[in-house]
Amino acid sequence: MSLQRSGRELIHHYDRGSQYAAGDYRALLGANGIVPSMSQKGNCCNNAPMESWFHTIKIDLVQHTTYPTDETAKPNLFAYICQRRSNSGPL
Structure with missing residues (x-):
């Protein structure tokens, strides 16, 4: 890898x-x-940004494509993340 x-x-x-x-x-x-x-102990909201991000990936990318293996999904996932980062400006 x-x-x-x-x-x-x-x-x-x-x-x-x-x-x-x-x-x-x-x-x-x-x-x-x-x-x-x-995440901080007892703080369910601390994880909310990551849960939102994973939800966005699932809706935008994963639910629309069937990948035979994890290895075939990686290039598309990486390209998606790079595109989102370049469109959103600096982190």
Whole structure:
């Protein structure tokens, strides 16, 4: 698998699952230059922006196409994200 980078910091947002809080997992993120972002305990609104983003991807891209494998979906998903970022201006 090859990674495509935008030159900006990569942030990995996730819920409070114990697998994401594990030291080994957080060390793996850090070793790859990925910034962890975990929802605050008891704050359901903290995750709302990411849930909205995933909903938008599903509606705009995923529900209209059948991908035989994850690998065939990746180029379209990456292109979609790049297009959205370029149309929305700086983050």
